[in-house]
Amino acid sequence: RKEVEQDPGPFNVPEGATVAFNCTYSNSASQSFFWYRQDCRKEPKLLMSVYSSGNEDGRFTAQLNRASQYISLLIRDSKLSDSATYLCVVNWNRDDKIIFGKGTRLHILP
Amino acid sequence: EPEVTQTPSHQVTQMGQEVILRCVPISNHLYFYWYRQILGQKVEFLVSFYNNEISEKSEIFDDQFSVERPDGSNFTLKIRSTKLEDSAMYFCASSEAGLAGWETQYFGPGTRLLVL
Numbered sequence: 001r002k003e004v005e006q007d008p009g010p011f012n013v014p015e016g017a018t019v020a021f022n023c024t025y026s027n028s029a030s031q032s033f034f035w036y037r038q039d040c041r042k043e044p045k046l047l048m049s050v051y052s053s054g055n056e057d058g059r060f061t062a063q064l065n066r067a068s069q070y071i072s073l074l075i076r077d078s079k080l081s082d083s084a085t086y087l088c089v090v091n092w093n094r095d096d097k098i099i100f101g102k103g104t105r106l107h108i109l110p
Numbered sequence: 111e112p113e114v115t116q117t118p119s120h121q122v123t124q125m126g127q128e129v130i131l132r133c134v135p136i137s138n139h140l141y142f143y144w145y146r147q148i149l150g151q152k153v154e155f156l157v158s159f160y161n162n163e164i165s166e167k168s169e170i171f172d173d174q175f176s177v178e179r180p181d182g183s184n185f186t187l188k189i190r191s192t193k194l195e196d197s198a199m200y201f202c203a204s205s206e207a208g209l210a211g212w213e214t215q216y217f218g219p220g221t222r223l224l225v226l
Contacts (some may be wrong), residue, residue: 038153042219042220043201043217043218043219043220044153044201044217045217046214046215046216049214052130058156087152087153096141097155097158097168097217098155099155100145100152100153100154100155102151102153110210
């Protein structure tokens with residue numbers, strides 16, 4: 001089973017719509033979770049951490065479901081500038097190593 | 111805003127040659143990392159470095175790879191004898207503290223390595 005798995009997409013979504021995607025992880029001992037954003041040929045940039053209680057940052061909401069071993073990202077009122085690849089990132093075993101998912105591509109259509 | 115910088119932005123080399131990729135982490139950060147991303151693939155962890163030694167490394171980081179912090183600002187990745195499959199984007203990252211928690215990593219813009 002892959003360590004961190006994401007639907008590669010692409011998700012083609014009209015501007016203003018709400019979009020959500022999930023990421024599953026295989027290691028139940030996983031400690032911390034993040035969503036990163038990566039624009040084409042650019043470096044990953046932290047979008048938000050994902051806390052057990054769920055957290056929100058403006059139009060973005062992240063949730064964690066430990067029982068089912070997945071995290072989710074919800075984007076409301078999507079903007080053209082949200083077009084990017086969204087990377088699910090997991091750290092486990094309390095070590096200095098994180099595992100990236102392959103990413104979900106999102107295209108916001110005008 | 112402080113940022114991680116990397117040089118060169120692009121490097122073309124012949125198979126079997128040695129390359130050194132350079133990074134300047136954010137100045138007050140203590141933990142440093144290298145990742146690679148083969149075109150169209152996921153970002154893969156290579157190595158983490160703290161207190162002048164490797165703290166974690168992946169299966170990819172074999173004897174052909176080494177890291178060094180030669181002075182107070184630079185952090186380098188050396189590939190001793192490059193192979194075609196080493197062609198990738200290499201990202202350096204740094205963080206104030208280790209990743210066993212919610213610590214944020216900051217990534218540099220990457221060096222695109224092409225091995226011919």
